[in-house]
Structure formats: C-alpha cells, structure tokens
Amino acid sequence: MDAATCAQMRERLLSLRDELIAKGKESIPPARTDAVAQPDEDEAPLTEMTQSIASSRNRERAQKLAAIREALLLIDEDPEEYGMCEDCEEPIKRRRLELMPWVSVCVQCQEKRERDGRVPSSRRNLTDYR
Numbered sequence: 001m002d003a004a005t006c007a008q009m010r011e012r013l014l015s016l017r018d019e020l021i022a023k024g025k026e027s028i029p030p031a032r033t034d035a036v037a038q039p040d041e042d043e044a045p046l047t048e049m050t051q052s053i054a055s056s057r058n059r060e061r062a063q064k065l066a067a068i069r070e071a072l073l074l075i076d077e078d079p080e081e082y083g084m085c086e087d088c089e090e091p092i093k094r095r096r097l098e099l100m101p102w103v104s105v106c107v108q109c110q111e112k113r114e115r116d117g118r119v120p121s122s123r124r125n126l127t128d129y130r
Helices: 003-023 044-077 094-099 107-117
Strands: none
Touching (some): 003 044, 003 094
C-alpha cells in the first residue's frame, strides 16, 4: 500500500477510535433501583434483555477499539504490512479496508475462519423427534 493511502487509513482509524471513545460505554440499567425492593416480575425479562444488549454492545466496542489499536500500531511500526491478509498474505481489497480499516484478513480468509470455527448447533428440529 502506498504511503498516501496508508496515511488516509491512519486518519480514518484515528477518527473511528475518537468517535468510539467519545461515545463511551453504554450504561447497563440495574435490575432494581432499591437494594431492599423485589424486582418487578413483569419488568425482569425486559431488564435482562436490556442488560444483555448493552453488555454485548460494550463488548463489541472494546473489540473494535482493540482492533483499531492493533491496526494503528501496524501502520506505525510496519506500514508495508498494513492491508495484507495475516492468513494468506495477499492484499486485502481496498473497498474492504475503506469500510473496515481495522480488519486484518481478507474476505475469503474471514469466511474460512468462520466456517472452521463454527460450533454445531444444539437446537433440535421437529424432524429429530421422528
């Protein structure tokens, strides 16, 4: 990747990092407001779902920040390696990097990782009971 493109990607990564930091973590609402009060049975499922969603978003935010930090470090320490797939060592397509400048693998290798890491589902189908 040429130096000008690398500098553009670095600026994009810095901008994304600053946006994520400025947005901050999502607050996770408590299950109850009073230490003595019993949680409302009708509100409990909604509260649990809201907590789960907020927790998931915070986890995704932390993972994205870590990936951005790694990409910035790579640009600073070894700019020739930025934009190269860490699995197949081929260039990652520019459009993918423009959309997600923190990625470290190409689409094909990402798909392979997802296929290889897929855990069989434990869900049952109606046909399993015949």
